[in-house]
Amino acid sequence: MAEKLIMLVEDNADDEELTLRALKRSKIANEVAVTRDGSEALEFIFGTGQHEGRDLSRMPTVILLDLKLPKLGGLEVLQRLRADPRTRLIPVVVLTSSSEEEDMLRSYRLGANSYVRKPVEFSTFADAVSQLGLYWMLLNEPPPRF
Amino acid sequence: MAALVYRSVQRKLLRAVLLSTLAALLVAIAAMVAYDLALYHRSWIADLRTQAELLGRSSAPALAFDDARVAQENLNLLRYRQQVRAAAIYSANGRRFASYAIDPAQSFPALPEPDAVRIDGDDLIVFSRIINDREILGTVYLRAEYELYDRLFAYLGIAALLLVVAMAVAFVLSRRLQRAVMQPLLAIANIAREVTEKRNYALRAQKLSEDEIGQLAESFNTMLAEIGRATRDLEASNREAAREVSERRRAEEEVLRLNAELEQRVRERTAQLEYTNGELEAFCYSVSHDLRAPLRAIDGFSQALLEDFPADVPEDARRYLNRIRTSTLRMAQLIEDLLNLSRVSRGELLHQEVDVAEIARQVVQDLRHREPGRNVEVSIWDSMHAHGDSKLLRVALENLIGNSWKFSSKAEHPQIEIGLLRDGSKNTFFVRDNGAGFDMAYANKLFGAFQRLHSVNEFQGTGIGLATVQRIIHRHGGRAWADAKPGKGAVFFFTLESSAAASAGLRVPQSEAA
Amino acid sequence: MGLVIHRLLLLLACVALPAIALANRTAEAQIKAAFLYKFGGFVEWPAHAFERPDSPFTIGVLGADAVATELERVVPGRTVQGRPIAVRKVKRGESLAGLHLLFVGVAESARIGEMVGGLKGQPLLLVTESENALAQGSMINFVAVEDKVRFDVALPPAERGQLKISARLLAVARKVIPG
Numbered sequence: 001m002a003e004k005l006i007m008l009v010e011d012n013a014d015d016e017e018l019t020l021r022a023l024k025r026s027k028i029a030n031e032v033a034v035t036r037d038g039s040e041a042l043e044f045i046f047g048t049g050q051h052e053g054r055d056l057s058r059m060p061t062v063i064l065l066d067l068k069l070p071k072l073g074g075l076e077v078l079q080r081l082r083a084d085p086r087t088r089l090i091p092v093v094v095l096t097s098s099s100e101e102e103d104m105l106r107s108y109r110l111g112a113n114s115y116v117r118k119p120v121e122f123s124t125f126a127d128a129v130s131q132l133g134l135y136w137m138l139l140n141e142p143p144p145r146f
Numbered sequence: 147m148a149a150l151v152y153r154s155v156q157r158k159l160l161r162a163v164l165l166s167t168l169a170a171l172l173v174a175i176a177a178m179v180a181y182d183l184a185l186y187h188r189s190w191i192a193d194l195r196t197q198a199e200l201l202g203r204s205s206a207p208a209l210a211f212d213d214a215r216v217a218q219e220n221l222n223l224l225r226y227r228q229q230v231r232a233a234a235i236y237s238a239n240g241r242r243f244a245s246y247a248i249d250p251a252q253s254f255p256a257l258p259e260p261d262a263v264r265i266d267g268d269d270l271i272v273f274s275r276i277i278n279d280r281e282i283l284g285t286v287y288l289r290a291e292y293e294l295y296d297r298l299f300a301y302l303g304i305a306a307l308l309l310v311v312a313m314a315v316a317f318v319l320s321r322r323l324q325r326a327v328m329q330p331l332l333a334i335a336n337i338a339r340e341v342t343e344k345r346n347y348a349l350r351a352q353k354l355s356e357d358e359i360g361q362l363a364e365s366f367n368t369m370l371a372e373i374g375r376a377t378r379d380l381e382a383s384n385r386e387a388a389r390e391v392s393e394r395r396r397a398e399e400e401v402l403r404l405n406a407e408l409e410q411r412v413r414e415r416t417a418q419l420e421y422t423n424g425e426l427e428a429f430c431y432s433v434s435h436d437l438r439a440p441l442r443a444i445d446g447f448s449q450a451l452l453e454d455f456p457a458d459v460p461e462d463a464r465r466y467l468n469r470i471r472t473s474t475l476r477m478a479q480l481i482e483d484l485l486n487l488s489r490v491s492r493g494e495l496l497h498q499e500v501d502v503a504e505i506a507r508q509v510v511q512d513l514r515h516r517e518p519g520r521n522v523e524v525s526i527w528d529s530m531h532a533h534g535d536s537k538l539l540r541v542a543l544e545n546l547i548g549n550s551w552k553f554s555s556k557a558e559h560p561q562i563e564i565g566l567l568r569d570g571s572k573n574t575f576f577v578r579d580n581g582a583g584f585d586m587a588y589a590n591k592l593f594g595a596f597q598r599l600h601s602v603n604e605f606q607g608t609g610i611g612l613a614t615v616q617r618i619i620h621r622h623g624g625r626a627w628a629d630a631k632p633g634k635g636a637v638f639f640f641t642l643e644s645s646a647a648a649s650a651g652l653r654v655p656q657s658e659a660a
Numbered sequence: 661m662g663l664v665i666h667r668l669l670l671l672l673a674c675v676a677l678p679a680i681a682l683a684n685r686t687a688e689a690q691i692k693a694a695f696l697y698k699f700g701g702f703v704e705w706p707a708h709a710f711e712r713p714d715s716p717f718t719i720g721v722l723g724a725d726a727v728a729t730e731l732e733r734v735v736p737g738r739t740v741q742g743r744p745i746a747v748r749k750v751k752r753g754e755s756l757a758g759l760h761l762l763f764v765g766v767a768e769s770a771r772i773g774e775m776v777g778g779l780k781g782q783p784l785l786l787v788t789e790s791e792n793a794l795a796q797g798s799m800i801n802f803v804a805v806e807d808k809v810r811f812d813v814a815l816p817p818a819e820r821g822q823l824k825i826s827a828r829l830l831a832v833a834r835k836v837i838p839g
Contacts, residue, residue, distance in 0.1 A: 097434070
């Protein structure tokens with residue numbers, strides 16, 4: 001069985017590094033695929049564009065999705081993911097610094113599985129990431145692949 | 147129309163004249179006839195009586211001396227009075243002494259009567275006693291023609307003829323004379339008709355006679371002048387009114403136009419405002435997001451430094467990094483508070499039934515969860531309800547209760563009380579603590595943004611919280627104020643509409659307190 | 661039989677006639693008496709003939725008892741020209757003063773002339789019933805005309821006595837001797 005894959009869609013390099021660090025410190029050693037904007041994210045998922053030829057049998061176990069993304073926004077990506085039967089069931093955790101209720105509502109409406117706010121304080125943030133990772137990678141039963 | 151008037155009035159006049167003539171004639175004739183007949187009656191009777199007396203006197207000797215011949219001779223003289231049909235002299239003992247009659251077959255009364263005058267059919271009968279020296283010698287009897295009825299019929303005949311002739315004369319005369327009356331009247335009627343038909347009030351009737359009709363003509367003319375003037379005045383005022391109406395209409399149109407313009411401007415302004423609002427919203431959104439991200443990096447990498455290179459980081463460096471982190475977190479809080487403050491001003495105010503007690507409980511729970519170590523005694527009154535936006539009210543309570551939580555940290559037995567003072571339509575809520583309190587002298591600065599009455603070293607805080615609370619309460623149409631004693635604690639009051647007042651129809655005014 | 665009736669009738673006549681004659685005589689007296697006072701109404705006496713306004717009208721009767729009796733019977737209550745009537749039976753030779761009317765019966769007809777002479781202008785109406793009395797100076801004289809009492813009037817003696825006889829009386833007189 002292929003190793004479980006975490007996909008991180010994040011445009012901010014700092015946040016990216018901090019997230020990866022947090023995951024490492026939580027002893028979550030899974031591979032993390034990072035995409036920097038919405039369109040790249042889709043390219044990666046569906047094996048198009050710069051990620052042409054990716055092995056599509058290896059879908060991420062969980063997608064950590066930021067909303068504020070250049071090119072295609074996070075909600076758009078979510079929408080696309082949920083529209084395609086190949087990716088409809090993949091758990092998506094919206095990880096964003098936005099505290100707007102509107103974003104939360106729309107995320108859930110569009111089919112996000114979880115909505116987590118990125119706190120400024122790092123330790124809190126690291127905690128959150130760690131919990132997320134542990135939960136989604138270990139505790140949660142991912143949907144069967146088809 | 148005028149011709150009809152002419153005829154009917156003329157007929158009336160004619161009728162009047164004829165009737166009055168007839169009446170006058172009848173009265174005159176009747177009077178004269180009556181007088182004449184009465185006179186005839188009286189005079190004839192007097193005549194006959196006299197005749198009888200004369201006969202009596204002249205026959206007295208004949209009666210006295212029983213000389214019927216003489217008596218007869220006297221009676222025979224009556225021949226010269228053809229009206230006397232018969233006469234007789236009766237002696238004292240009632241015997242017919244002498245008699246005379248035109249008609250030989252004339253009958254005489256058997257016995258004489260005392261003095262009397264009688265009408266017997268066509269005749270008048272007179273009995274007259276002959277008295278000489280207080281002695282009744284005998285009675286004279288006369289029967290004469292009584293022509294009263296004949297006269298009456300004759301008169302009637304004459305009267306009838308007279309009436310006919312007189313009426314004819316009256317008729318002809320009145321027709322002639324009527325003209326004098328009718329002509330002026332007809333003239334006026336014609337003018338009146340013309341005036342009505344042509345609506346020409348400049349016409350005037352001619353004054354053709356110096357009488358009531360002449361006066362009528364004058365009055366008529368005066369009236370026409372009046373009507374003409376009144377009509378002119380009316381037309382003038384009508385024109386005036388029409389002018390006013392069109393002016394008013396123009397003014398109304400002007401008003402409508404201005405109204406439309408105004409509405410247009412309002413719409414534009416609203417659109418602008420909405421646009422601005424939207425932009426503001428987007429701005430805040432991106433600001434919060436974009437401002438936070440770097441802060442996270444600062445804090446994160448500082449922490450990473452501390453964690454990943456524990457041995458390489460000297461104590462001072464560690465301290466510096468911690469201060470970096472602290473400031474970063476402060477800034478994050480500031481951003482949060484500012485975001486809240488701006489959010490309070492924007493957006494619609496929802497009108498909900500808010501369970502204030504429940505919100506307070508949740509806020510306290512959150513605080514306890516964040517600082518489990520603190521032992522604060524909190525009492526929250528039951529059934530506190532209000533009418534307003536639950537999210538905003540939550541923010542307000544978070545600030546107020548959070549403040550009390552914060553400022554009572556130095557107290558020995560920190561106590562916080564959240565309650566409600568009811569007063570009709572207004573509910574006055576309060577959050578009381580026995581913490582640090584503040585000097586009332588600076589009370590007016592309390593709700594100003596970024597105003598702090600304590601240094602950051604004493605109590606952390608951004609100074610925006612109360613400004614936010616005030617803005618929220620103001621948006622709910624309420625009032626917020628505080629009372630405190632340094633070292634004794636503080637009470638923060640705020641008023642909100644009660645549910646009862648809200649359901650009674652009182653609307654929360656949308657006041658934007660800067 | 662016829663003869664008996666004839667004789668009876670004759671007997672009747674003998675008895676009746678005087679009665680009739682008596683009756684006639686009484687009637688005649690009555691009539692004459694009536695005439696006498698009636699004459700008073702048709703004659704004018706001069707004013708000095710009466711003393712006072714209410715002095716009676718005095719009728720004297722000479723030589724006619726029947727007439728006097730009748731007069732006396734008939735006169736009460738009657739008036740002549742408003743005066744009461746007095747009747748006086750006059751005897752031969754008596755004075756005639758105070759009389760207004762004197763009736764001389766046929767029995768004293770011889771005295772008529774004498775009477776007339778004695779009058780001497782006294783206003784006295786002299787009435788007689790004798791033939792030729794007027795020629796002797798009587799003023800009114802009764803005559804019998806066809807069983808009726810009539811009279812003749814002579815005006816001159818009346819005039820002499822200052823008496824005015826009414827023309828109406830003259831009208832009923834049989835004969836009038838003008839004055």
